[in-house]
Amino acid sequence: MPKLRAFNIGMSLDGFVAGVDQSLEEPLGVGGEELHTWMFDDPKGVDADFVARRTQGVGATVMGRNMFGPIRGEWPDDRWKGWWGDDPPYHHPVFVLTHHARDPVEMQGGTTWNFVTDGIESALAQAYEAADGRDVALGGGASTLRQFLEAGLLDDLHVAVAPVVLGGGERLFTGPLPAGYGVIEHVPSDAVTHVRIGKVSASASS
Amino acid sequence: MPKLRAFNIGMSLDGFVAGVDQSLEEPLGVGGEELHTWMFDDPKGVDADFVARRTQGVGATVMGRNMFGPIRGEWPDDRWKGWWGDDPPYHHPVFVLTHHARDPVEMQGGTTWNFVTDGIESALAQAYEAADGRDVALGGGASTLRQFLEAGLLDDLHVAVAPVVLGGGERLFTGPLPAGYGVIEHVPSDAVTHVRIGKVSASASS
Numbered sequence: 001m002p003k004l005r006a007f008n009i010g011m012s013l014d015g016f017v018a019g020v021d022q023s024l025e026e027p028l029g030v031g032g033e034e035l036h037t038w039m040f041d042d043p044k045g046v047d048a049d050f051v052a053r054r055t056q057g058v059g060a061t062v063m064g065r066n067m068f069g070p071i072r073g074e075w076p077d078d079r080w081k082g083w084w085g086d087d088p089p090y091h092h093p094v095f096v097l098t099h100h101a102r103d104p105v106e107m108q109g110g111t112t113w114n115f116v117t118d119g120i121e122s123a124l125a126q127a128y129e130a131a132d133g134r135d136v137a138l139g140g141g142a143s144t145l146r147q148f149l150e151a152g153l154l155d156d157l158h159v160a161v162a163p164v165v166l167g168g169g170e171r172l173f174t175g176p177l178p179a180g181y182g183v184i185e186h187v188p189s190d191a192v193t194h195v196r197i198g199k200v201s202a203s204a205s206s
Numbered sequence: 207m208p209k210l211r212a213f214n215i216g217m218s219l220d221g222f223v224a225g226v227d228q229s230l231e232e233p234l235g236v237g238g239e240e241l242h243t244w245m246f247d248d249p250k251g252v253d254a255d256f257v258a259r260r261t262q263g264v265g266a267t268v269m270g271r272n273m274f275g276p277i278r279g280e281w282p283d284d285r286w287k288g289w290w291g292d293d294p295p296y297h298h299p300v301f302v303l304t305h306h307a308r309d310p311v312e313m314q315g316g317t318t319w320n321f322v323t324d325g326i327e328s329a330l331a332q333a334y335e336a337a338d339g340r341d342v343a344l345g346g347g348a349s350t351l352r353q354f355l356e357a358g359l360l361d362d363l364h365v366a367v368a369p370v371v372l373g374g375g376e377r378l379f380t381g382p383l384p385a386g387y388g389v390i391e392h393v394p395s396d397a398v399t400h401v402r403i404g405k406v407s408a409s410a411s412s
Contacts (some may be wrong), residue, residue, distance in 0.1 A: 011365065013389075015221040016381040136280040139326025158401050161219065161367060163401050167382025173220040176373025185217075186369040195219060196326060 002128055003155035004062075006138040006145055008181045010174065010192075011159050016036040016169035017142050024070045027083060032166045036166030038191035046189045050158065059131030060096045062123050063139030064147075068113070075102050082113065093130040096121045097144060120147055125191045150178055155199065159190040208334055209361035210268075212344040213260040213349055215378065216241030216398075217365050222375035223348050230276045233289060240370045244397035252395045265337030267300045268329050268354075269345030274302045274319070281308050288319065299336040301329045302351060324412065326353055350374045356384055363403040 011017050014037060019029030026032065043051050045197065069080045082088055087108040103112040103202045116123040127136040138148055148154040183202035186193070218241060219224050225235030232238065249257050275286045288294055297316040308321040322329040333342040334345065344354055352359040388406035392399070 011219070013217070013221070013365070014377070015219070034387070035300045137306055159219070160400065163399075165379055165383050165389070165403070167379065171220070172374065177371045183369045183371070185397070188396070188399055190392075193367065193369075193394055193399040197371070 002059075002131060004124060004132060004138055004148065004153055005058075005135055005158070006035075006140075006148075006154060008039060008050060009140065009145065009157065009159045010038075011161050011172055012166040012169075013161065014165050014172060015171050016166040017140065017167040017172045018165050022070075022170075024143075027070070027170065029169050031141070031164065031166045031182050032169065035160075035162050035166075038160060038162060040054055041191075043191075045196065046187050049193055053158075054128070055091075057090070057134050058126040058137045059134030060092050060145075061081065061090055061137040061139055062095060062120075062127050064142045064144030065098045065143050067139045067144070068098075072093045074100050078102070078105070081105055081107065082130075087111070091103050093127070094125050095130075097123055120144075120151065120153065123151055127206055128185040134148075135141070142172050145172060146174065152178060152180070156184075157195065157197040159195045161178055161195065162192050207337060208337060210330060210344055210359055211264075211341055211362040211364070212354075212360060213364050214242075214245060214256060214365065215346065215365045216244075216350065217367050217378055218370045218372040218375075220371050220373065221365065221377050221379060222372040223346065223351075223378045225313060225372050225375040226255075228272075228276075228376075233276070235308050235375050236256065237370065237372045238375065241366075241368050241372075244366060244368060244395070247397075249397075252393050252400065253397055255367070256400055259364075260343065261297075263340050264298070264343045265340030266298050266333040267296055267343040267345055268326075269334050270301055270347050270350030271302055271304045272347045272351070273345045274304075280306050280383070284308070284311070287311055287313065301333050303329055303335075312314075326350075326357065326359065330354075330359055346411070348378050351378060352380065355387070358384060358386070361404060362390075365401045365403065366398040366400065368398050 008171040013022050019031040022029040031120055036047050038047055066081055071080055081145045088111040091110040093112045095116050180199055184198040185196035223236040244253055245257055274288055279285055279337040293314040294317040299318045301320045301322050304321050307323050311319040318353040386405055387403055387409045391402035
């Protein structure tokens, strides 16, 4: 059965997935880029394996609006088309959670931005349909990840803990894991510690 | 030159070094014991190396009162002599930070409890003198560790990040590292990720 999976969520030692003062220049906030250097510094071994999983058997992506761009409130126009240029690295339909309707945008390379205004279940249902039997990837930010986790909809949350203390920013975990969730894998590398959180008992099924 | 070093501080993925509801029955709070199973489950390799460092070249220990026992306020009598029985695993002088004076207590095996009421610098000076050229170990709890770190007195903070989400409790880091401190070592094992924080520039010297 297809699953909803979050990949390569970089987290600091003190639990932050983004630093303070997120902006157009620093989408992940002050120090936030350090959480992902392991992915971009020629990853090897287990690190490379985890990076590769992001695209293997994945047919659609759901992401929060803050991951899509820095604009808040109504869309002023149709010019903002994501952080990733004309050919974003998704190559499949992406469903962006927003409170403000907007027409789909087709990009080069197979990525389509679809804007979903009627909630996370709707976005996920559309993504599963578009993925056509493959898995769906869940992007950030932290509040999007938490919403799907707390609703019991997230099957697999891969966190990469980087040896960095950010001191402030946006936390991934703001309370206990929902009932039924636990750590299902723990794989250290020289650069980070990979931890996967998933359903460990039937009580987490939704 | 002798150093002040904190060893084997277990921390959860979400940054807690103790769970909620610390009590006589659960000194580390709910779930807190899970942070230290790596130490007690027949540690091997790098884990065993880190456990062994606790006693190598260490001649005295400083700890906070909450690590010494559950009693708050005035000492009602002299009966509480720590969590560790008649022969505590220190085997050297231990300096307990407290606001309430109490006579020293000599235990079996070389451990002495000394109660220091005039602050962290005084406790540390007494510990360095007792250690006679060897290092001094710093115990918890979290607030004790933070006080020495923020005063620039802590040379080496070894944290072992366990793949556990506690969801609440006592945080080790409540803000950025003091200027001059950074991650000086990152060694993963199958059980935990060992991270050492220390002085990376002269601005941290005290």
